[in-house]
Structures are given as C-alpha cells and as structure tokens.
Amino acid sequence: MRILVVEDYQPIRDAVVLGLREADFAVDSTDSGSMAIVKASAIVYDVIVLDLMLPELNGLDVLKRIRWTRNEACVIVVSARGEVADRVSALNAGADDYMTKPFAFEELLARIRTLIRRRYNDNNPVIEVGELRVDTTRQTVDRGGVSIELTAREYTLLEYLARRAGQVVNRNDIWQHVYDFPGDSQSNVVDVYVGYLRKKIELDGHPRLIHTRRGLGYVLGEEA
Amino acid sequence: MRSLQWRLTWSISVVLITILFGAGVLLYRAQRSALLSEFDAALNLSSVTLARLIETDGTTVKSEMSEENFPQFSRQESPDCYQILDSRGDFIERSRASLDLSLSVQIQVANEEPWFGPVRFSDGRRGRGVARSFVPRFEDNAHDDEEYSFPESQTAAEPTVIAPVTLVVARDTLDFERRLSLVARWIVAITLLAWVTAVAASRLVAQIGLAPLNETAVRIAGINIDNLATLSNTGEVPTEIQSIVDALNQMQNRLAAGYERERNFSADVAHELRTPIAGIRSITEVALRKPRNTSEYQESLNTCLTIAVELQSIVDNLLTLSQIESGTYLPHCEPTEVADLLQKYIERYSSRAMARGLKFRAELPAQILMRTDPDKLGIIFRNLIENAVSYASPDSTISIVCREEAAVVEFAFRNEVVDKKPFDLEKMFQRFWRADRARNEAGIHSGIGLTLCRSLTEILGGQISANAPSAGVIELVLRLPRDLETARSS
Numbered sequence: 066m067r068i069l070v071v072e073d074y075q076p077i078r079d080a081v082v083l084g085l086r087e088a089d090f091a092v093d094s095t096d097s098g099s100m101a102i103v104k105a106s107a108i109v110y111d112v113i114v115l116d117l118m119l120p121e122l123n124g125l126d127v128l129k130r131i132r133w134t135r136n137e138a139c140v141i142v143v144s145a146r147g148e149v150a151d152r153v154s155a156l157n158a159g160a161d162d163y164m165t166k167p168f169a170f171e172e173l174l175a176r177i178r179t180l181i182r183r184r185y186n187d188n189n190p191v192i193e194v195g196e197l198r199v200d201t202t203r204q205t206v207d208r209g210g211v212s213i214e215l216t217a218r219e220y221t222l223l224e225y226l227a228r229r230a231g232q233v234v235n236r237n238d239i240w241q242h243v244y245d246f247p248g249d250s251q252s253n254v255v256d257v258y259v260g261y262l263r264k265k266i267e268l269d270g271h272p273r274l275i276h277t278r279r280g281l282g283y284v285l286g287e288e289a
Numbered sequence: 290m291r292s293l294q295w296r297l298t299w300s301i302s303v304v305l306i307t308i309l310f311g312a313g314v315l316l317y318r319a320q321r322s323a324l325l326s327e328f329d330a331a332l333n334l335s336s337v338t339l340a341r342l343i344e345t346d347g348t349t350v351k352s353e354m355s356e357e358n359f360p361q362f363s364r365q366e367s368p369d370c371y372q373i374l375d376s377r378g379d380f381i382e383r384s385r386a387s388l389d390l391s392l393s394v395q396i397q398v399a400n401e402e403p404w405f406g407p408v409r410f411s412d413g414r415r416g417r418g419v420a421r422s423f424v425p426r427f428e429d430n431a432h433d434d435e436e437y438s439f440p441e442s443q444t445a446a447e448p449t450v451i452a453p454v455t456l457v458v459a460r461d462t463l464d465f466e467r468r469l470s471l472v473a474r475w476i477v478a479i480t481l482l483a484w485v486t487a488v489a490a491s492r493l494v495a496q497i498g499l500a501p502l503n504e505t506a507v508r509i510a511g512i513n514i515d516n517l518a519t520l521s522n523t524g525e526v527p528t529e530i531q532s533i534v535d536a537l538n539q540m541q542n543r544l545a546a547g548y549e550r551e552r553n554f555s556a557d558v559a560h561e562l563r564t565p566i567a568g569i570r571s572i573t574e575v576a577l578r579k580p581r582n583t584s585e586y587q588e589s590l591n592t593c594l595t596i597a598v599e600l601q602s603i604v605d606n607l608l609t610l611s612q613i614e615s616g617t618y619l620p621h622c623e624p625t626e627v628a629d630l631l632q633k634y635i636e637r638y639s640s641r642a643m644a645r646g647l648k649f650r651a652e653l654p655a656q657i658l659m660r661t662d663p664d665k666l667g668i669i670f671r672n673l674i675e676n677a678v679s680y681a682s683p684d685s686t687i688s689i690v691c692r693e694e695a696a697v698v699e700f701a702f703r704n705e706v707v708d709k710k711p712f713d714l715e716k717m718f719q720r721f722w723r724a725d726r727a728r729n730e731a732g733i734h735s736g737i738g739l740t741l742c743r744s745l746t747e748i749l750g751g752q753i754s755a756n757a758p759s760a761g762v763i764e765l766v767l768r769l770p771r772d773l774e775t776a777r778s779s
Contacts (some may be wrong), residue, residue: 076592
C-alpha cells in the first residue's frame, strides 16, 4: 500500500516515513503543498497523510485541489490545530479523517489501515483467499495453518494482491501501490518479486494462488 | 448599610420620624394651647360672674353668691375654689376648698388685667387659677349680718374710699390633663401609624425604583469569562443608571477584548508547542517500535535534542515576554563590548545558516562600547539572527551592518525572503504573525521573536523598525542609545 506523507516539519516527517516503511508501506514524502499535488497526480496513493500548515500552499488548498482532480486517495489530515471549526472545514473539504498533533504513531497506523480497508471495501483485517490468510494488523501470513515468513516488500505485494483477489492486477498498478524506490513499471522488478512470493506461498501439494495473465498482469485466487 | 434599598428605607424612615415627631410636638402644643385657652376662658367667666356678685357699701364687702348658684364650689369631688382677699392679703371670703396659702400669697395682681397661672390646692391637687383685682360694686345697704367690715383705720380715715379686693378662682386641672393626655396619645398613635405606613411605602417605592439596578446586578452576576455580553442597550434602563451601564459596557468590552487576546495567545502558544512535542513523540515512538542499533538511537536522540533546544527557546521567549508585560523585567546597566556579543550569536547560528546555504556578511567595527544590559541585548541579537536564518531565501546572504553615531548605535539586519509579495511590515512585530503561516525548513518558530525584540528594545531605550529596501528584501533596523543610563536620565 502506498502512502504520501506531506509534512513541512522535518523531524515529524522523517519519523512518520520511517515508521510507515517499517510497517511495510511504500512511502513517499514531501514538505511542500505544490509538490504534494504533483505527486498525487502522478502516483496512485492509497492514503495521503496531510499537514495543514504548509509553506506557500496550505494543506486545505492542497486537499481541495486533490479532490478537484477526482483523486480517490484516502486523506488523513494531521494538524496542530484541534478546534472543531478546523476539523469541520477539513472534513468538508474532502478529508477522510483528522488527527491532532501530538498524536500516537500507533493510532496513525491503525487509522491508515482502517482507511485502506475501507478503500478496498473490506472491513475485515484478515483477508482470506482459499487457504491463504493475510492478517493485515499483525502482518502475518499463513496457508492451511502453516505460517509463511515474508520480507516487507513481499508482504506488501501479497497484501495488495489479496485486497484485489480475483481481479487482474497489472504491473503498473502493482508498481504504483507497492514500490517507492526509483524505477518504473516496465522493469522486471514486479515479476521478480512475484516470483519470490510464489515460491513462498505456493507450497507443495497445494494449488497455485498467483496466476499470470499474459500481457495483462496477475490474479490472486485458487482458480485460474 | 447592607444594600442601597435598605439605606434608602433607613434614611427615609429617619427623616420621616423626625418630621412626624416635630409635627406631633407642634400639634400637641397647639392642642394644649387651645385647651388651655378654653380652660382659662371658663375660669375667667366664672371669676367675672363672681366679681359681679361682690359689692360694698364703703365700709364692708359682701358677696351674694350661694352654693345653689355655684355648685362647683361645694361639690364633694374636685370642688373648685374661690378666695376673696382684701388689699392686705387677708381673706374676706373663701370657698370650702382652698388653695395652698403660700401660693396664694404669691399671687400678685399689679393691674386690672387678670392673672392666669398654675396653682396648687391645699389638698394637693394641681390646678389653674385666675386672679383679678377690682373695686367691688358700691351698694348703700350692703351692710348686714354677714358683711365684712373693713379694718378700723380704713373705715375711720377713709370711709368713702373703697379699697380694691382680689378675687381668685381656681379649678383643678385633672380633667384638662386627662384630655391633654388623650390628645397626646392620639398624636403619638397617629404619628407611629403614619411612620410605619410611610416606611412601608418608601420601601416599596425604593424597591420599584431600584428594580433596574437589581436587574443590572443580576445581569452583572451572570457575566463570566465565557459570557461577556454587554449589559443592556440604551433605552432599556432608566436614564439615571444609563451612564453606569454605559461605563460597565465599556469595561466589559475592554475585558472581552483582553480575554480574547489571552485566549488567542493561549491557543497560539498551545498550537506552537504541539508541533515540536508531536515531533519528539513521533521520533521516540517510532524508535521504540523495534530494537535498533546504536547509531539509529543516537540519530533519534540528536533530533529530539534539537527539538528540545527549539522548545526551550520558545518557552524562554514566552517567559521573558510575560515578565516584560508584568513590569518585573527591568534592565541593569553595565559596560558592554557589543561587537563581541553580536559575533558570538552569529557563530552560534552559523551551522544552521550553512545547512540552508546562507552566508553572513557582518560589517562591524573592531569594538563597539556601550553601557547597556548585555543579557537583554543578547536576546534581541539572538532573535534577529534566528529570524534571518529561518526566513532568508536559501543560498542567500544575511547582511549585518553597524553604524555608530555620537549617542546612538544602529544595527541593520538585512536578508532576502522567498515571498516577494509586499505586506504590512509593522505586522512583523505582532504576536504569532508570520508572513508565511507555516513553519519552514529551518525549524519551528513561536512567532513572538520580533514582538519580544520590540519590547526589549523599548526597555533598552531604543527603537526597532522594519523596511523593505527592495522587493523581496527585508531590513530590520535596531537603534539603541550608547549609554542607557544617560538616555534614561534625560
């Protein structure tokens, strides 16, 4: 899941980015409102963590412009201003949630996960695809009761495929939602990671779960 | 005095009882005088009647009165009294009841006008009598068995000269005093009734009259910090207290404005402190989410330390501002080498300036000797340099120029800013005002640095102003007296 952190106060920005990456999210960050608009129009983010007090263009204007472009990313506004009027104006401008600084990082994490579940129309934090169980809260995976160890990237890839189980997911979507390092979807990075994932989740004696649709992408499911 | 209403009622009561008492006394005196006149008239009539019945034949004096005609002198209970005396004071004739002799003798009748006055009966009764001296009516055959013979000398020497006699008629005043006492009781009763009624009426009137005051008091009692509405509009209160209500409304408006400023100040302070606290919390929470190596912990701690220093700066500025406003932050004067002081702060901020690609260009004399408060001047320099380092355009130059005059030393801090849009430079000295409402990459700012600079500059006897020499360039000019003590004494 890919997240954009828009925060001009560097210590908070660095800490949130680090914490989210360690929670297996793909994270981009910026300290400016205008750059946030550029990034949000170029990349499909699942969640945008947006500070209101930003240089040049304030967070509320950024939010309005993002919504004006019909960007469907969930937005959590994080601000030092905690008055009702501030919350109402942010929510009316299109924010999905509002947190007041200082905040508990675990709460931010929980709210981000809630928004991601809502975005993919799945309120259950445990995603089940056949025998495969992906616990998005504890970030654990097991198949038929057998625990499977995954790296952060592999887990992020599997969670994204699981959230879109039964749908064909193309490489570009995977790239945009899972990877935050330089490169592009035309590289074979996605294929390589799908290969790693297959080896770990497709255990001997169990049916295949990740199916390739040549020229289209991948489908996660028990049936091809 | 508990309340205005009680005070008014009390005052009216005292005034009323005084007036009523005075009126009662006057009425009593008038009644007494009338009764006395009536009493004296009756006495006088009685004495005149008696006097007409006294006659003489030149040698003897006799009276023709009988008990049947004058039963008042012979009745058993409280009989009246009459006495007829000759010119020497000897009794010619008298009634059964008699007057105290000593008093009777004292009665002096100098002329024909009757005398009225208090008398005492020999049986102890108090009374009032009338005495008149007159020459009895002459009758030739007045002499008979009951006649009174004038003394020998008088009859022998002056048989034809009739000597005057004195008639005293007295009546006890028991009935008079009873009637007077009744009048007095009525007057007292009416006075008290009038007083009680008037007090009750005055209390009611005071209550009605003071009702607007009470309503105003209730409204004032209902005023608190959360509800600082004005008391009442003109026209809803009596004209007598309109000026008080107006004054209270003005005071209320001033209080409301003060509270609003305090609320905004508190909100701004809370807001400014939340961001660095959020930074510390995020960094520590993320750092503690999993075991890390030493360098990662060190990095987190260093960041927290940097934020803590920024927080300390904010809190120091707030405390200093608070002390200045409370009037307890007074300067102490001492010889100060200001060039060194300024250089110290330039060096302190050089690493942060370098991080933003900024350069300092300081045009300072080798020595700037002043008599001032170095601590307060240090706070001013720190805030001005921090402000320049924080808001200067990246990769630009911060210029600090010192110009010395005879009695004044001027420091000009000039830097470029990112936002070229013109704005009201005076607003820079308002609390929590920022040209760019957000923080910047250099760190956090409380928005009170320049407010503090202005307050401290005034304490040091100087002025600070802002100007824009060209678009996108801000210059803050600090002018201070070279000798603070001399400036203060002049």
